[in-house]
Amino acid sequence: MTIELATPLGDEILDLKAGDRVTLTGMVYTARDEAHLRMQEEGFPFDPEGAAVYHCGPVISGETVIAAGPTTSARMNALTGFLLDAGVRTLIGKGGMSADVLGLLEGRAVYLAFTGGCAALAASRMKVRGVWFEDLGMPEAVWALELDHLPLTVGMDAHGHNLFGDVAARAEAEFAQMFPK
Amino acid sequence: MHTVTDTHLFRAVSDATKKALEIAETHLPEDVTAALEAAYASEEEPIARAELGAILDNIALAEETKRPICQDTGVPVIFITLPPDIPYTPAIEEGVRDGVTRATASVPLRPNVVSPMTRANSGTNCGEGMPVVHITPGDTFMLTVLPKGAGSENVSRIAMLLPSQVDNVRRFIVETALEAGGRPCPPIILGVGIGGTFDRAAFLAKEALLEPIDEMDTFEQQICDDVNHLGIGPMGLGGRTTCLAVKVKQAGCHTASLPVAVNIQCWAARRATVRVIL
Ligand code: SF4
Helix, strand or coil: CEEEECCCCCCHHHCCCCCEEEEEEEEEEEEEEEHHHHHHHHHCCCCCCCCCCCCCCCEEECCEEEEEECCEEEHHHHHHHHHHHCCCCCCEEEEECHHHHHHCCCCCCCCCCCCCCCCHHHHEEEEEEEECCCCCCCCCCCCEEEEEEEEEEEEECCCCHHHHHHHHHHHHHHHHHHHHC | CCCCCCHHHHHHHHHHHHHHHHHHHHCHHHHHHHHHHHHHHHHCCHHHHHHHHHHHHHHHHHHHHCCCCCCCEEEEEEEEEECCCCCCCCHHHHHHHHHHHHHHHCCCCCCCCCCCCCCEECCCCCCCCCCCCCCEEECCEEEEEECCHHHCCCCCEEEEECCHCCHHHHHHHHHHHHHHHCCCCCCEEEEEEEEECCHHHHHHHHHHHCCCCCCCCCHHHHHHHHHHEEEEHHCCCCCCCEEEEEEEEECCCCCCCEEEEEEEEEECCEEEEEECCC
C-alpha cells in the first residue's frame, strides 16, 4: 500500500514506519553541501516549517528539469540539525544517514529514500518553481521543485527505526558467517 | 590504402565520441537491462521490487525522452581499437576531447571534471589527462565509451595481498561489496582485476566492466552468489539482488605479489561502442 503525502508536512509523518512506501506531492527544496553551509550562515530563502529538503544536484536547462536524481545523503550528516530545528519535516536522498541524524529525527521528521540514479523518472515528476544561491553553481544552488507523486521509501522514521542500518547489520552478520576469521 | 590526414582523424574521432556518449548516456546496454528485468522478476520483497521497478521505469523514460539515465553522467573513459592502416597521432586524443566537449552541450552532460586540488570546474568534462583514453591495436577502428559515475567509483578498492593469501581473494572482493553497502546504487556489477602490477590490476578491473554480463564462469558466479547472500538489496534497502554480475580478468604477476582490484559499477552500467568512420 502506498501512502500519499503532500507538502507542507505536519504530524502525519509521525505515523510513518521505516519500510513504508509513499508518494510525495508539492514543493521540495534541493540542497547539497554548499547550500547547507550558506543557509546556516544567511538563513532560509524558503519557509522551513513543514518543508521537504531534497539532497540533489540537478541538471536544469532553462525552466526544464533534465535530470534530478538523489545524491548521497551521508555527506550532509553533520549539517542537518539546524534544518530540523527550523521545522523541516523530511529529508530526501539516497543511502540513508548517520545514527546521530536518526536521533535528531526522533519525534519530528523522517528520511525518505529515492531510488539512486533515477534521474529521468524524477525529472518527469518535477517542475522548476524557483532558484536561490545560483552563484554556487547549478548542482549546489537551492532549487524549488514541484513534485507530482514522486515514489519514495521511508528509510528512517521518527521513532528510531533505520532500514539501512538493519540491512547493513544483517549483511555484516552474513559476511562473518561466510568468511569466519 | 588511403592516406588519413590529422584533420580527418580529428573530425572522425570527435564525431564517434559524441555519438557514443549520446547513446551511452540515454540507453542502457541490452544485457544490463535484461539482468535488471530478471532481478525484478525474482524479487519477492515489496521494497526491493519497488526499487527495481523504479529503475526499469527510469530506463524506459530516459530512452523515450532522450534524457540522461542518471544525473551523474560520469566521467568518460574511452577505449579505442586502432587498425594498422590508421596512424597513431595526437589528433586521436584531441578528437576525443572535442567530442566530449560537444556531447557535454548536446546531451547535456553534467560538467563533472574539476582540477583535483583547486576543484575548479572546466565546464567541458575535460581536464589535464582527462578523459582517460586507452588505445590498443585491432582489426577495425572502434570507439567505446564507459561513462563512470562517482558513487560507485568512490567505493572501489585495491589490495596488495600476500602470495600466501590466494584464499583471501574471494573474501576481499565480497568485503568490498559489503563495505560499499547501499552507496554505489546497487544492484552493482563488480569488475575484478587479479594479478599484474598495482596499476595493471586496476586497469583490468575497469576493462572487465566492458564485458557482457550475461555469462559468468564458476568463480565469478560463486562470488556473485556470495555478494547476493549479504542481502544488501537494491539501494541498500534489503533484497535478493545486490549484484548482477562479477567479471574477472587476470594477468601474470610477481612471485612475491598478489594485487586484487575491485572496480564497482552501479546499475547505471552505461557503455556504447561505435565504429569510427573516416
Ligand atoms: S552510483 Fe551510478 S546510478 Fe548512482 S548516482 Fe552515481 S552514477 Fe547514478
